[in-house]
Amino acid sequence: MVATEKPKSYEDLPDTSPMGAPLDWAWLRGAKSEWGVRPKPGPRGLTMLDIAVGSYAQPDDQPSHRSMAPRGADVDPDTPDMGYILNSKSDVWADNVVELYEEAVARQWSATRDIPWTELEELPDDVEHAMCQLCTLLTEVEMIAADLPAKWMWRMNHDFIEAKMFLCTQIMDEARHAEVFRKRALANGGGLLLSRSQPTSLLRTIIEAKTYTQATALMHLLGEGFVLDIFRMGELIAPTDVEKRIFRMCMQDEARHVAYGTLHIRYAIEHDPDVAEEIHEALDHGEMVLTDFGSAPDVSTALAVLLAGGTEHVEDRGFPMSFEMTKKQLTSYFARCERAGIGRLDRTKVPLDMLGLDVDAIKAQGGTRGAA
Numbered sequence: 001m002v003a004t005e006k007p008k009s010y011e012d013l014p015d016t017s018p019m020g021a022p023l024d025w026a027w028l029r030g031a032k033s034e035w036g037v038r039p040k041p042g043p044r045g046l047t048m049l050d051i052a053v054g055s056y057a058q059p060d061d062q063p064s065h066r067s068m069a070p071r072g073a074d075v076d077p078d079t080p081d082m083g084y085i086l087n088s089k090s091d092v093w094a095d096n097v098v099e100l101y102e103e104a105v106a107r108q109w110s111a112t113r114d115i116p117w118t119e120l121e122e123l124p125d126d127v128e129h130a131m132c133q134l135c136t137l138l139t140e141v142e143m144i145a146a147d148l149p150a151k152w153m154w155r156m157n158h159d160f161i162e163a164k165m166f167l168c169t170q171i172m173d174e175a176r177h178a179e180v181f182r183k184r185a186l187a188n189g190g191g192l193l194l195s196r197s198q199p200t201s202l203l204r205t206i207i208e209a210k211t212y213t214q215a216t217a218l219m220h221l222l223g224e225g226f227v228l229d230i231f232r233m234g235e236l237i238a239p240t241d242v243e244k245r246i247f248r249m250c251m252q253d254e255a256r257h258v259a260y261g262t263l264h265i266r267y268a269i270e271h272d273p274d275v276a277e278e279i280h281e282a283l284d285h286g287e288m289v290l291t292d293f294g295s296a297p298d299v300s301t302a303l304a305v306l307l308a309g310g311t312e313h314v315e316d317r318g319f320p321m322s323f324e325m326t327k328k329q330l331t332s333y334f335a336r337c338e339r340a341g342i343g344r345l346d347r348t349k350v351p352l353d354m355l356g357l358d359v360d361a362i363k364a365q366g367g368t369r370g371a372a
């Protein structure tokens with residue numbers, strides 16, 4: 001082994017470059033207490049959880065800097081303010097966000113490669129139309145869940161880097177969802193069908209929310225929660241194994257988005273109880289807009305035809321199944337609100353009794369541990 005020369009002491013190093021420019025060796029002097037700590041890769045590789053050691057682990061509740069300096073670095077006091085407005089950890093954080101980021105990275109898939117497109121088969125006209133109508137709607141609404149995080153991310157303090165990284169994965173997921181439903185609409189001889197005003201009013205409500213936490217309640221908890229339940233019922237909706245596969249793949253992604261939103265809302269309320277009222281106000285309005293959207297004539301008819309396997313049994317089978325599906329969506333939404341610490345049962349204007357929703361079942365489901 002070749003003996004290495006002992007490094008010079010920083011005091012012996014030059015103050016100027018050979019060209020006369022001033023030099024700074026301050027980075028060579030400093031060493032945090034974590035210096036020498038070597039996080040060990042686990043079976044999955046080196047995860048963000050593995051490197052969450054010592055003072056690098058968690059952001060402060062109120063970071064002192066508003067620059068893009070990496071959390072944990074020694075930061076000059078005169079670094080510029082980037083104009084962040086979400087500077088409290090409770091504005092954006094969720095206890096599961098680091099794990100969700102790792103999961104998202106591990107489970108990326110390709111709408112080009114991972115869907116067995118060659119197995120698509122010719123379907124009866126009514127079923128193909130219904131599938132294309134559903135895909136038209138989904139292609140339209142998926143990208144709101146990319147636009148919304150994009151709208152807020154540059155306003156988030158950079159110390160909350162893991163939350164921003166997770167939202168980047170959500171943006172990529174939504175691009176893929178828009179892609180896969182657009183592809184499905186076009187791949188089997190159908191195409192994109194009707195787009196009407198109801199989705200737009202829901203999407204505007206989400207994008208125009210006044211605070212990020214209101215926005216995430218409207219999007220993750222409410223909007224994406226409903227979409228997640230559509231994907232969960234993909235086995236009933238999908239005419240062939242190709243669509244089943246599409247719904248299954250999207251469902252994994254959507255469950256992460258909803259899981260982040262649910263635990264973000266919980267974190268926000270636990271650390272700043274005053275935020276509960278603003279979330280309630282957003283959901284008061286959001287639930288009404290979503291109800292309009294869900295009962296829009298194009299969505300409800302397309303879903304009923306898919307559930308019935310065609311127009312023939314749309315009345316005796318499609319609509320009753322569709323009604324059951326709505327009940328499931330509402331039940332899981334209200335249970336999710338309970339888990340997020342923003343119980344809506346005493347406040348909502350959704351007619352729980354008229355719809356035959358079981359409040360005890362919602363409370364029981366709300367008491368379970370899952371986040372999505």
Ligand SMILES: [Fe+2]
Binds near residue numbers: 254
């Ligand atoms: Fe999505």
Ligand SMILES: [Fe+2]
Binds near residue numbers: 145174224253254257
């Ligand atoms: Fe999503």
